Amino acid sequence: MDIQKLDYFLTAADTGNFTQAADQCRIAQTTMSKYIAQLESEFNCKLFYRTNKGCELTDQGQIFYEKALVMKKDYANLVAALKQDHSRxxxxxxxxxxxxxxxxxxxxxxxxxxxxxxxxxxxxxxxxxxxxxxxxxxxxxxxxxxxxxxxxxxxxxxxxxxxxxxxxxxxxxxxxxxxxxxxxxxxxxxxxxxxxxxxxxxxxxxxxxxxxxxxxxxxxxxxxxxxxxxxxxxxxxxxxxxxxxxxxxxxxxxxxxxxxxxxxxxxxxxxxxxxxxxxxxxxxxxxxxx
The missing domain is CATH 3.40.190.290 (D-Maltodextrin-Binding Protein; domain 2)
Structure with missing residues (x-):
């Protein structure tokens, strides 16, 4: 799984809107939709309900969201640790x-x-x-x-x-x-x-x-x-x-x-x-x- 796709997913979940999320991530809305679809395909589950107002997390999407937050934090800690070690x-x-x-x-x-x-x-x-x-x-x-x-x-x-x-x-x-x-x-x-x-x-x-x-x-x-x-x-x-x-x-x-x-x-x-x-x-x- 691409860590960048994880960021896109979290932004979409936080904004509740693919278009707004795409703007924040500085990518096209179609690209945002494509990456979310790739995640859903990779994990064989539906992460969002698409609505007229935007998008909402499914039950599986909510579980994925909570795990994704932990993964993002762990990844950031890993990068920081590696930078600290190599900086010496x-x-x-x-x-x-x-x-x-x-x-x-x-x-x-x-x-x-x-x-x-x-x-x-x-x-x-x-x-x-x-x-x-x-x-x-x-x-x-x-x-x-x-x-x-x-x-x-x-x-x-x-x-x-x-x-x-x-x-x-x-x-x-x-x-x-x-x-x-x-x-x-x-x-x-x-x-x-x-x-x-x-x-x-x-x-x-x-x-x-x-x-x-x-x-x-x-x-x-x-x-x-x-x-x-x-x-x-x-x-x-x-x-x-x-x-x-x-x-x-x-x-x-x-x-x-x-x-x-x-x-x-x-x-x-x-x-x-x-x-x-x-x-x-x-x-x-x-x-x-x-």
Whole structure:
């Protein structure tokens, strides 16, 4: 049963006149009559007596009226409850990195009324969920695909700056004899799907080491990237805080040319109070460096 038809029925019962009820509901009188007839057909009973003066409830119509009032109240309470619950939700998309965890832990401590929900996925998945308003915001490096920046409703703010390192599987540099040889013989393992980021890495590695990589392998998540490194399938460019402290990965600082800026991307079309609180919290605390 359509809740709107229920409203039409209640209005007709209260006014005792289909024409007046139709005017109040801003629909045609013929539409009002059609909806009442549909209700009578659905419940296989006559709800109104039609009279010269208008309409009157039948005995079954009176029973239906009393139940309809309860149903309408219950429906209104349900809608209010759902709105109240969801109004506290902050659906945040994360790529599985670990070095920003403390930021959101501190935010959750400061705003215990916010229901922070984390969703993990690849860059492509998270961007799609943000654009289609399944997520309020996503946390991604600033080398995120330019495609998402082309949406006028998408905004971003800096939240964390991390110095990047060259990360090789254990004993890789010794095996190849030098960092340069390792770079030019191994693919770059990255979570990014942005060709401009690949070119950025190629250019800056060439400036620093006089050589660069020739192949890219995309990892769906941080865990997959770490697994690919452990399996010696290539090298990565990562903040040191993303490298497993218990691993034997070889790490070499890259300097100021490789600074990864982490940003919060959000849609102005999907703004709510918890998201405003998060943005305010980030602005108050400034950019964290690690």
């Amino acid at each position: 939700d902050l659906n945040l998309g994360l790529d599985g990195s670990h070095f920003y965890v403390s930021l959101f832990t501190d935010f959750q401590t400061a705003y215990r009324d916010v229901n922070l929900k984390a969703a993990f996925g690849s860059e492509k998945e998270l961007v799609s969920d943000l654009v289609h308003q399944r997520l309020h915001a996503i946390v991604m490096p600033d080398n995120i695909s330019e495609k998402v920046r082309s949406y006028p409703e998408i905004r971003s703010i800096d939240i964390l700056k991390a110095l990047d390192y060259l990360v090789f599987p254990p004993n890789t540099v010794r095996h190849f004899g030098s960092i340069e040889k390792a770079i030019e013989n191994l693919p770059l393992i990255t979570k990014s799907v942005d060709e401009e980021y690949y070119e950025y890495c190629r250019t800056n590695l060439h400036k620093k080491y006089g050589t660069t990589f020739h192949e890219v392998r995309v990892a769906r998540s941080q865990d997959v990237q770490t697994m690919m490194l452990a399996l010696s399938q290539g090298f990565a460019i990562l903040p040191l805080s993303e490298v497993d402290a218990d691993s034997d990965f070889e790490c070499f600082p890259l300097g100021e040319e490789f600074v990864e800026m982490l940003q919060l991307f959000y849609s102005t079309k999907y703004m709510n109070d918890p998201l405003r609180k998060l943005i305010e919290f980030i602005n108050q605390h400034g950019i964290v460096t690690c």
